[in-house]
Amino acid sequence: MNNTKKEDILPKFLNNPSLRLILFFALAIQLIMTLLSFVAYLWLGTIMLIMFIVTLIVIWRLGNVYIKELNDYILNLTYRIKRGEQEALIKMPIGILLLNEEHQVDWLNPYMQTQLSKVGNVLGESLEDIHSELYEMYTSEDKQHSLVEWNEKIYQVTFQKDIYAVYLMDITEYATIKEEYEEARPVVGWLFLDNYDEITQGLDDRGVSGFDSMLTTYFSNWGRQHGIFYKRVSDDRYFLLLNRKELDRLEKEKFNIIDNIRERTSKRNLPLTISLGLAYGEEPFDKLAELAQNNLDLALGRGGDQAIVKPVDEEPRYYGGKTNPMEKRTRVRSRMISQAMQKLMNDSEHIFVMGHKNPDLDAIGSSLGVARIAMMLKKTVYVVVDKDDLSHDVTKLMLEIDKHDQVRKNIISIADAEKRITPKDLVVLVDHHKPLLSIAPNLLKKTKRNMVIDHHRRGEEFTENPLLVYIEPYASSTAELITELFEYVSTDGDPINRIEATAMLGGIVVDTNNFSLRTGSRTFDAASYLQSVGANSTMIQRWLKEDPEVYLQRSRLIETIEFVQDGIAIANGDDDTIYQTVTSAQTADTMLGMSGIEAAFVITRRSEDMVGISARSLGKINVQIIMEKLGGGGHLSNAATQIDGKSVTEIIEELKDVIQAQLD
Structure with a gap:
């Protein structure tokens, strides 16, 4: 038996007290009118009473019919809903x-x-x-x-x-539709012939025509195989348009066009290298073209012979970069950089020069060289140095500088520099281009006027809006680059003195490992000039002399050598022992001289909170990319990084993972 009350089945609006009150009020009025009719006329009251009773009966019967029809409708709707739920449960996908x-x-x-x-x-x-x-x-x-x-x-x-x-x-x-959409998304790119001008300047018209014909044939076949639209917009530049599917294919091939072009042209004794910058994402074509150009600039700043792919708002991916960069700087470029730098200095109230944290001889020597150029222009200049963060060789240099008042008075601490700098001052970064590596990164926030002189391959992180950039990965050291700038500076001011020349020569000696790495004719020219103005090589050797304990430390590091892959060796120091940066670097250099080692990594604690890695390679393995994955940088064959807040053991495992990923 169904005990459900009708008012429970009816919709809420039929049980509304307001509706009931209105109905009761209407019936009450009719009842009052009936009673009043009896008072006036009996016959009229009788008629009104009959009408009142009929009204009650009609309302009652119609209400029952309405309730029955409404209940039938609700039951039917409930059945259809339940059946729909069951059908959906069974048949819907x-x-x-x-x-x-x-x-x-x-x-x-x-x-x-x-x-x-x-x-x-x-x-x-x-x-x-x-x-x-x-x-x-x-x-x-x-x-x-x-x-x-x-x-x-x-x-x-x-x-x-x-x-x-x-x-x-x-x-x-x-x-499937989304995948097809992603594969069809456009990719914009630029392809640049790194050393086209240098190669063709020695050829006659016929030779240039034949070389161009060979390139056109190769690029035409390459574009047809990969569905790439390309257009030559100048002698050494091509515009590329392709889709994501073909880009994925190129990345799976590791952009082997870079190696193929180099090998094919080398057979003609015209070794050409190329660089590519590509971009894609949710941006208009003009923004993608601009981003692709930035990627190409980054590739060239890293020495060329590589491809960089960077989606919008994502990290770049690097391919190639297997060869040492070819020399592209000329005396003309050095003169132009020198003149531009002098103009910036003359337009500034004061000049602040700083190297990277834990500076080596190259960073300090380069800073002193830039400071001397500023003084020759009769400008006020300051060299920012953190005397609590110096290696033993730089400490010896600073003790020697204390004997030269003219040089010593320009050296200030980080705190003094932050107090003195104004928005009209110029900050010069030497031997680095990443703000986080600077001795005093806050200086870059207090003035927008800055310039960069560096010899490391450019990384993605870069100083914001520099007024002048002079990055030459081919150079042995930053000191070499700055030495060449002296030739184009007016001699009205005091020339470079003995201690400054010695510091700059020391930077070249350290970065070339005594002229055995990355050394070209320009390196010897710079060293010869510094010798001619009083550089003391004997003093440099005294600075670089190591204590017997350091020699023993290096021996103990070598005892820990572990081969993680064929030709790749890792050595590490104790987690509770602090090592000098130069000790790790020298250990890595020593390991490279051992049979069967193509790349060497030395991991040591540099301070209570920081662990450093010194990486060296004979050229087959790009240690720069590996160090970049860990927050550092450098060159193809010489790189490093510093990591805070982790133990030596943790960093060894991270390095192994990065090496494995890079080889894969």
């Missing part, structure tokens, strides 16, 4: 799995049974055995909505863990 507490399948809807017909019966089976990835998602606390591939279909997965339910919506078609 949504899979449902109900699990028990042991993550075993208790029930699955017919649609999912159809989809898993090839898999077999899954009832009673553990979700982990059926689909391990789906099981990991289900047991994870983070993933509530994920995508999973199962039985050649792609599902969007939703979990309702309170009832142990897994819902799988088939989105294969949409995923």
Whole structure:
């Protein structure tokens, strides 16, 4: 027997007190009128009473009919809803799995049974055995909505863990459309012939025509194979347009066009290298072209012979860079840089010069060289030095500088520099280009006027809006670059003195490992000039002399050598022992001289909170890219990094992972 009250079935608006009050008020008025009619005329009262009774009967009967029809409608609608739910549960393309507490399948809807017909019966089976990835998602606390591939279909997965339910919506078609859309997204790029001018300047018209014909044929075949539109916009520059699918193919090939071009042209004794910058993302074409140009500039700043791919708002990916950069700077460029730097100095009130943290002889010597150029222009200049962060060789140099008042008075601390600098002053960064590596990075925030002189391959992180950039990865050292600038400075002021020349020569000696690495004719020219103005090589040797304990430390480091890959060796110091930077660098150089070692990494603690890595290579392995992955940088064959807040053991494992990823 159904005990459900009618008012419980009726919609709320029929049980509304206001509606009942109105109905009661209308009936009350009619009843009053009936009573008043009896007072006036008996016959009229009788008629009104009959009408009142008829009205009550009609309202009662019509109300019952309305309630019955309404109840029938609600019951019919409820039945249709329940049936729709059941049909949806059975026929809609949504899979449902109900699990028990042991993550075993208790029930699955017919649609999912159809989809898993090839898999077999899954009832009673553990979700982990059926689909391990789906099981990991289900047991994870983070993933509530994920995508999973199962039985050649792609599902969007939703979990309702309170009832142990897994819902799988088939989105294969949409995923395919999205994949096709991603593959068809445009990629804009620039291709640059790094040393085209140097190669063709020695050829006659016929030779240049033949060389261009060879390049055109190769690029035409390459573009046709990869579906790339290319247009030569100048003698050494091409515009590229392709899609993401072809870009993925190029990346899988590691941009082997770079190696192929170099090898093919080398056979003609015309070794050409190329650089590429490519960009893609949710930006208009003009923005993508600008980003691609920035990537090309970054590739050239790193020495060329490489490709850089950078999506919008993502980290760049590097390919190539396997060869040492070819010399591209000329005397003309040195003169132009010198003149531009002098103009910037003359337009500034004061000049602040600083190297990188934990400076070596190259950083200090370069700083003194730039300071001397400023003094020759009769400008006030300051060299920023943190005397609490110096290696033993630089400490010896600073003691020697204390004997020269003219040089010593220009050296100030970080605190003094931050107090004195104004927005009209110029900051010169030497031997580095990453603000975070600067001795006093806050100086760059107090003035927008800055310039960079460096010989390291350019990294993605760079000083913001520099007024002048002079980065030459071919140079042996920053001291070599600055030495060449002296030739174009007016001699009205006091010339470079003995201690400054010695410091700059010391920078060249250290960075070239006594003229054995990255040494060209320009290096010897710079060293010869510094010798002619009073550089003392004997003094440099005294600075670089090591204590017996340092020699023993290096021997102990060598004893820890571990080969992690063929030709790749790692040595490490104790976590509770602090080593000098030069000790690690010399150990890495020593390891390179051993049979079977192509790349050497030395990991040592440099301070209580910091661990450093010195990396060296004979050229086959690009240690710069490996160090960049750990926050550092450098050259293809000479790089380093410094990491805070981790132990030597942790960094060894990180380095091994990066090396493995790079080789893969």
